[in-house]
Amino acid sequence: MxxxxxxxxxxxxxxxxxxxxxxxxxxxxxxxxxxxxxxxxxxxxxxxxxxxxxxxxxxxxxxxxxxxxxxxxxxAGRESVERLIEREFQRVDAVVKRDLSGYPALQHTLAEQITRIDEDYRESAELPPPPPTWVNAVKAIAKIPFNNDPTVANIFKEIHKSITKQYKSTMDEYRKSTGARHALLRQMMPYWRKLTQTLDQVGKKITGLQERATVIDHRMEDYEEIRAKTNKAERMLESSSMTQFFISGLVLLIAFGGAVINFNLIALPMSEMVGGGSYIGQFKTSNVAALVIILVEVAMGLYLMESLRITKLFPVIGSMDDKMRRRMIWVTFSILLILACVESALAFMRDRIAADMQALRQSLAAVEGGQPVNSWIPTVGQMVMGFILPFALTFVAIPLESFISSSRTVMGFVLVGLLRATAFLLRLMxxxxxxxxxxxxxxxxxxxxxxxxxxxxxxxxxxxxxxxxxxxxxxxxxxxxxxxx
Amino acid sequence: MKKSVVAIILLLMGMLLSGCPDTVSHSRGVYMLLDTSGTYKNELNKACAIIYYLLGTLEPGDSLAVARIDTASFSEKDIVKKVTFDKRPSMSNGQKRIFRDKIDKFIFSAKGSQYTDITGGILQAVEYLDETGAGKKYILIFSDLKEDLAKGYVRDFPLQMEGFNVVALNVTKLRSDNVDPREYMKRLEYWKKRTEAGGGSWRVVNDLERLDSILAN
Incomplete structure (x- = not known):
């Protein structure tokens, strides 16, 4: 109907x-x-x-x-603080091994210096003048009645002479001994200085250790807070993780810029090696090859940082025995070095190809190309960049680790926010x-x-x-x- | 672990270096027809600028051919120079220099033809570009598009131009066009219809200051 x-x-x-x-x-x-x-x-x-x-x-x-x-x-916070405490203990260990291991020698040196100073001090002690035994004899003779006897006068004169002579010789000896004592005391001065310096050094080392101990105390307090799962620790870690996320993100962006420059340095010469007309899907093979080389460099950098135990992204590498780890360090470093040399050569080739293309285009456009003033500068600059950038990219591992670890919590916060919004919307609906x-x-x-x-x-x-x-x-x-x- | 990682990297690099051939062709093929008849011969200097532009723009792996339009253009003899650029940029630069020299010589010594067989030239272009296996095919016609066939030449049949981009360049107005502009319009319309009936696309570029639009899709 x-x-x-x-x-x-x-x-x-x-x-x-x-x-x-x-x-x-x-x-x-x-x-x-x-x-x-x-x-x-x-x-x-x-x-x-x-x-x-x-x-x-x-x-x-x-x-x-x-x-x-x-x-x-x-x-994550616990792990981070544990690492920091471990690192502080390693530093203390290093200080103890480096400085305190020399303490027996230092003690020996100090004892030696003190002995010398002591000996010198003893030697420099003022000797008391010989007891004046003859004074009594002089006194006895002086009591003899004079009576204008010329013989007695002569005797007195002789006594006076010999006393004066004796006095002179005694004074000379006394002066000599005082001089020698002063000389000994002068000799003691460098020992005193050395002793002071040694004690100062000891004091500094002890102070350094005390500072380390204070840092460890602070870390331990943080650790205890985290272990106790207090709100303060949570807030502190949240803020820290947000900061880490944004800073590491920024550094990764900078590294990405470096990778793009690196890519542009090697993409053109790669077409000389793999051909400029072949494609993988929608992408030029030369571009893909350049990208793969950069990614391999980044991967090698990650392995190197992992082997050096700077980052902890791959527990398998971190838990290798030291011999194997050292081998891995050398292998990854060698590959990086080879890739850096290859990139440097590619940068040189790029400069030549670009110059050739420029010359061709200028000839086609019938334009006279001006000779650049220091034409070797860009070539060398590109080669140096090609050599340095692979090593610079190695350090991407550090911000990458921070980014990954902090993104876990940041993504968690974002998800919580999304879930709250979803719950609100569902209730509203x-x-x-x-x-x-x-x-x-x-x-x-x-x-x-x-x-x-x-x-x-x-x-x-x-x-x-x-x-x-x-x-x-x-x-x-x-x-x-x-x-x- | 380490050995396996190294093995995978080497395998990937090996695959990349060996080419991993792609079934879809991304190269471009350009066939440029130069009208050498009558007064149009004087326009060849402009064609030279276009060829130079093409030499600067085409990349390794692309193909370029320049042929003249004369009385019987459906012939390899009319191809002035053809080349498929080497995949290495340094080699392709050398090829471009040789190509440029050859074109310079041709422009200098080109002789005018009595008739204008545009259809024959297009047929030759289609044949050449099909052989190159280029992914994008361009036929550039540097002519006033006034076909003038010698007696006995048969060209009034449909063209097979699927996937071809036909670009008419510097289509000058003839004296008769000025008297009756409809002739000019009719001429353009005729070639457009013929191209599109064959499955190709048609464009006209008269402003030679905008050469970048020649190879635009």
Whole structure:
């Protein structure tokens, strides 16, 4: 039955036909009102409950993720602090081995210096002048009566002479011994200085160790905080991991720039080796080959850094025995060196090819090319760049490790945010579905308002008729009760 | 572990260096037809600039041929110079220099032809470019597009030009075109229809300051 047929149930009166259909539809909707209401309500309830359930499960997943993030963050932080503490202990060990291992020798030197100083000091001690035994003799002779006896006078004169002479010789000896003592004391000065310097060195070393010990104490405090899973430690690690993420990302971008320059240096000469017209898929083989060389360099750099135990991306390499690891260091370094030499040669070749192309283009354009002033400078510059860039790319391993480790937590935060947003949206949609159900029910009633209005009218009339009857019955009952009493 | 890594790297590098041939051809083939008839011969210097541009633009592995349009152009003898550039840039640069010298000589010593067999030239171009196996094929017609066939030459048949890009260059207006420009329009329309009926695409580039649009898709 087509629409035209439907509008033609009363031939020639389409409006009347529409009206009839409308009345029929309203009547049908009115009769189906309660089942339709129930259907709409149950549908909206199903959607609402489903969304609530989904939101709840997403929130549970978010909680698990938050817990997992915390675990990852704390584990990463613990590992990082452990490494730092290990490194500090290694430094202390190195200081102890380097400096404190020389302590017996140092002690021996100090003892020797002290002995010498002691000996010199003893030698430089002031000797007491010889006891004046002859003073008593002089005193006894001086008591002899003089009586203007020339013999006695002569004796006294002689005694005076010999005493003066003796005095002179004693004083000379005394001066000599004092001079020798001073000389000895002068000799002691460098020993004192040496002793002071040695003690200063010892003091510095001890201070360095004390500083290290302070750093270790701080690290240990952090470690204990992490072990205790405190909020402070978590906040600290979160902030640290965000900083790490952005800084390492920035450094990786810089490294990417370096890789692009490297690529441009070797892509053109690679076409001389693998041909400029061959393709792998949509890409030129020469470009792919250049890219592979750069990636191999980066990979070798990773292995080298791993073998040197600077990074810890591959536990297998880190756990190798030292002999094997040293071999690996040499192998990776040799490959890097060879690749650097190859790149340097390619850079040279690139310069030649580019110059040739430039000359050809100039000749085709009939333009006289000016001779550049130091034409060897770009050539050497390119060769040096070609040699250095592979080694520079080696250090990508360090920011890469930081980026990977910090991205675990950062991605975790992002995922948590996404899950929260999803849970919110699901809950919102559930509520919207619930209110939409109510709205649909009301709209349904709006559509069938004529029969509803009639129903209400009939219902109110029926109530109006029933009320007096009810009241009269009630009055009859009261009267009967009264009569009974 | 280390040995296996080294082995994989060597294998990958070996695969790359050996070429890993791609089934789809990415090279370009360009066949340029030069009209040497009548007064159009004087326009050859402009054609020289276009050829120089092509030499500077085409890459190793691409093919280039320059042929003249004369009385009977469906012939290898009309090809002035053809080359498929070596895949190594240094070698291809040398080939380009030789090509340039050859074209210079031709431009200097070109003789005017009595008739203009454009269709024959196009047929020769189609044949050559099909042989090169180029992925993108261009036929450049440096002519006023006024075909003038000698008696007895049959050229009024459909062309098979699927995948060919035909570019008409420097289509000069003849004296008669100035009298009735509809002739010029009709001429362009005729070649466009013929090309597109054969499955090819048609473009006209008269502004020789914009040579980069010649090899644009």
């Amino acid at each position: 087509s629409l035209t047929d439907l509008l033609n149930i009363v031939p020639g009166y389409p409006l009347l036909s529409i009206l009839i259909w409308f009345v029929v539809a309203v009547a049908m909707l009115y009769f189906a009102r309660y089942p339709a209401h129930r259907a709409i309500k149950s549908l909206s309830r199903v959607i609402h409950n489903g969304m609530r359930l989904a939101s709840r499960s997403v929130l549970l997943a978010e909680e698990r993720l938050v817990h997992r993030n915390k675990e990852v963050l704390l584990a 559930g509520n919207i579905a619930s209110y939409l159900g109510e709205l649909l029910v009301n709209l349904y009633d709006v559509l069938i308002f004529p029969p509803l209005w009639i129903e209400k009218f009939v219902h109110s009339r029926a109530q109006a008729v029933e009320e007096p009857v009810h009241e009269s019955r009630h009055q009859v009952e009261i009267n009967t009760q009264k009569e009974t009493t």
